[in-house]
Amino acid sequence: MANLTLTTFDWVPAKPRGYVRDLRVRWALEEAALPYRVASVPFGPREAAHFAHQPFGQVPWLTDGDLSIFESGAILLHLGELSPRLMPSDPHGRSDTTEWVFAALNSVEMASLPWTMSKLMGHATDTPAWKFVDDFLKLRLKHLEPVLAAREWLAGPFSVADILMSDVLRIVDDYDGLAASPACRAYVARAIGRPAFAKARADQIAHFAAADKARGS
Amino acid sequence: MANLTLTTFDWVPAKPRGYVRDLRVRWALEEAALPYRVASVPFGPREAAHFAHQPFGQVPWLTDGDLSIFESGAILLHLGELSPRLMPSDPHGRSDTTEWVFAALNSVEMASLPWTMSKLMGHATDTPAWKFVDDFLKLRLKHLEPVLAAREWLAGPFSVADILMSDVLRIVDDYDGLAASPACRAYVARAIGRPAFAKARADQIAHFAAADKARGS
Numbered sequence: 001m002a003n004l005t006l007t008t009f010d011w012v013p014a015k016p017r018g019y020v021r022d023l024r025v026r027w028a029l030e031e032a033a034l035p036y037r038v039a040s041v042p043f044g045p046r047e048a049a050h051f052a053h054q055p056f057g058q059v060p061w062l063t064d065g066d067l068s069i070f071e072s073g074a075i076l077l078h079l080g081e082l083s084p085r086l087m088p089s090d091p092h093g094r095s096d097t098t099e100w101v102f103a104a105l106n107s108v109e110m111a112s113l114p115w116t117m118s119k120l121m122g123h124a125t126d127t128p129a130w131k132f133v134d135d136f137l138k139l140r141l142k143h144l145e146p147v148l149a150a151r152e153w154l155a156g157p158f159s160v161a162d163i164l165m166s167d168v169l170r171i172v173d174d175y176d177g178l179a180a181s182p183a184c185r186a187y188v189a190r191a192i193g194r195p196a197f198a199k200a201r202a203d204q205i206a207h208f209a210a211a212d213k214a215r216g217s
Numbered sequence: 218m219a220n221l222t223l224t225t226f227d228w229v230p231a232k233p234r235g236y237v238r239d240l241r242v243r244w245a246l247e248e249a250a251l252p253y254r255v256a257s258v259p260f261g262p263r264e265a266a267h268f269a270h271q272p273f274g275q276v277p278w279l280t281d282g283d284l285s286i287f288e289s290g291a292i293l294l295h296l297g298e299l300s301p302r303l304m305p306s307d308p309h310g311r312s313d314t315t316e317w318v319f320a321a322l323n324s325v326e327m328a329s330l331p332w333t334m335s336k337l338m339g340h341a342t343d344t345p346a347w348k349f350v351d352d353f354l355k356l357r358l359k360h361l362e363p364v365l366a367a368r369e370w371l372a373g374p375f376s377v378a379d380i381l382m383s384d385v386l387r388i389v390d391d392y393d394g395l396a397a398s399p400a401c402r403a404y405v406a407r408a409i410g411r412p413a414f415a416k417a418r419a420d421q422i423a424h425f426a427a428a429d430k431a432r433g434s
Contacts, residue, residue: 056324056360067312071319078312095284095295102288105323107273114331114350123346130346132338133331143273 002034002082008059008204010040011211018201019171020208022060024072025079026200027163032083038207073105076160086160093156100154100161108144109168111137112177119175137172141181149183152190166191219251219299225276225421227257228428235418236388237425239277241289242296243417244380249300255424290322293377303377310373317371317378325361326385328354329394336392354389358398366400369407383408 006029008022022038029036041050046057053061054070061070062078069075080087080097087097115137118130125134147154154161169188172178178185191197223246225239239255246253258267263274270278271287278287279295286292297304297314304314332354335347342351364371371378386405389395395402408414 051360055364056320056357058324067309069312069316071316071323073319073323074312074316077315092284095286095291098294099286099288099291102290102322103273105319106288106290106326107275109323110327110330113327117349118346121345121349123349124344127341127344127346128338129335129340129344132334132340140273143268147272 003063003065004029004034004036005039005063006036007039007041007053007061007063008207009043011043011215012208017205017208020059020204021072023200023204024163024167025060025062025075026203027167027197028076028079028086028160030196030199031158031163031194032079032085034079034083038203040207040211073101073164076163077101080160085158088156088159096155097159097161100159101164103154104161104164104168108140108165111140112168112172115177116171116175119177137177138180141172141178141184145181145183148187158194162191220280220282221246221251221253222256222280223253224256224258224270224278224280225424226260228260228432229425234422234425237276237421238289240417240421241380241384242277242279242292243420244384244414245293245296245303245377247413247416248375248380248411249296249302251296251300255420257424257428290318290381293380294318297377302375305373305376310376313372314376314378317376318381320371321378321382321385325357325382328357329385329389332394333388333392336394354394355397358389358395358401362398362400365404375411379408 006022006025008020012020041047041059051057053063053068056070058070060072060075061068062075063069064078067078069078076086077098080094087094111133114133118125118133124130153159154165166188169178169184170192173185173188178188223239223242225237229237258264258276268274270280270285273287275287277289277292278285279292280286281295284295286295293303294315297311304311328350331350335342335350341347370376371382383405386395386401387409390402390405395405
């Protein structure tokens with residue numbers, strides 16, 4: 001029996017709330033109806049115990065008994081092994097889910113992160129650097145669009161690959177980056193319309209809001 | 218018994234030779250001494266059969282019997298299941314290898330790819346956009362440095378995680394991006410000093426050079 005603890009920050013500023021990556025893990029845990037507890041580490045100066053679990057000083061990480069796992073992709077593959085609601089158990093289904101987990105992070109988020117960070121930070125958009133970033137994302141979306149127009153979920157039934165892909169695309173959509181990609185937009189809407197997403201997002205926002213009260217802010 | 222075919226481009230220009238990502242797969246196959254054949258698809262206009270295996274029109278992909286897998290991370294995890302030379306078979310070793318596979322791609326390459334592409338394309342370095350890209354990579358290297366100073370390989374014995382992490386860092390090193398990261402540099406030297414890397418790199422270069430001759434160029 002799994003004994004799961006998800007660790008995230010004790011508090012973050014208002015802007016990233018609803019986007020911190022513990023949401024991907026909460027969402028998977030809610031989809032699978034796996035029991036878990038949530039633990040916190042300081043958002044302020046990171047402690048040695050934090051780096052021992054997450055060498056880059058980020059969140060989340062998950063412990064399952066004496067296993068400690070960082071990287072949301074690795075955590076979601078681990079949870080996929082615990083529940084058929086997160087990953088099919090046959091070899092083809094597992095393989096397809098795994099390749100789309102990597103595709104979400106390495107083919108799409110690799111292109112979308114520089115794009116969303118440039119938007120967030122208000123970098124100039126009249127430069128060759130911005131054109132490269134924008135073209136890179138558009139190329140990926142151009143190829144993803146027919147895939148998502150032809151299927152409901154990436155690897156057959158809903159899986160951890162859809163949690164990752166839709167979370168990656170959701171942020172692009174929030175910056176109006178999916179206007180020319182109707183199938184990608186419909187996919188995001190389909191995914192985030194699931195009750196487990198709503199629960200995960202509400203729980204993350206409540207977690208950080210509770211810290212506001214504790215701080216008296 | 219695995220029946221492995223690696224597919225890459227039939228030809229690429231001189232500059233990316235030695236860096237095309239089929240190298241990661243060749244390297245793993247050579248480390249494990251797994252038999253495989255190499256197939257080619259046109260570098261020119263991509264055909265429907267190409268997108269059926271790799272929806273983004275990239276390479277490589279691997280077939281193992283009737284399984285077809287794209288994304289070098291997913292391919293290397295699959296090969297890890299086939300050989301203890303690529304991934305320990307105990308649960309802790311598998312979990313540690315998997316998290317470092319994701320860390321190589323999502324914590325390090327997510328930061329290094331914008332950096333190396335900016336270098337390659339000669340983007341301006343007096344902009345906030347460049348400072349963001351450069352600071353992002355430096356932060357990741359700062360945290361990776363003590364990890365690599367304290368261990369020979371990421372997950373215990375040499376594994377697919379080291380193939381990915383060292384291939385990611387090798388390109389940064391080629392642009393003098395590891396000058397302040399001696400443990401990262403020593404790790405890259407250690408990894409690419411392995412005979413299987415040399416064989417994989419030579420085979421990739423010979424594969425594309427053979428296409429030059431066929432083209433009469």
